[in-house]
Amino acid sequence: MNARVVVAGALCERGRLLAARRSAPPEFAGRWELPGGKVEPGESPEGALVRELREELGVVAEPVERIPGEWPLGPGCVLQVWTARLISGQPRPLEDHDELRWLAVGELDAVDWLPQDRPAVREVVRRLPWDDPEGARG
Template structure:
């Protein structure tokens, strides 16, 4: 049996990456992730990402490229991450999150990412402008 895919969006806007703090389940609460959710039967990964971010954040996004790699989650689930461009709406924590933050490249280490999100975040960082030299 193949693993069920969970899609997450590395939402990029204005040279920043969107981070979402989990409010549930209790084991994950307080840690940060790239927002997304489970692929439903008959959906493509980009379609699932558009639906999940609409449900969770109240925004419309345009999926971009898949970030190479996949990361195991709970048994039977695997994480696939896509870049995404914000088209409309202001992200709000509607489901499963209690706080959102836009992070510049130099701020990515300022939140406690879920372990499975760390490799995708570091790959997504390549899409962000380098920090200005001091």
């Protein structure tokens, strides 16, 4: 049986990564994650990421590159992460989150990441052009 896939987006803008603080469910409330959600039947992971970021943050985003690897979330469920570019909108915590923060590379340890997001964030740090102003939205 294939594992259920949960996708998350590593949104980076002006050298900062977007982190989202969970407000639900209670066991995750107050912890931080890369925003995203479950891939629905018949949906591509990239399509799910676009939909989830629209629902959770009110933005239009474009998946750029899948971060190699996947991380277990529980029985039969895995996390896959993509770097993503904001196309339009300003992120707001609409569903399942009560706060968003843009974190510079030196600030990533300032929040209490969910355990499954920690290795993904480490991979993102290795791959994103943190000092590249060309990656910044105008």
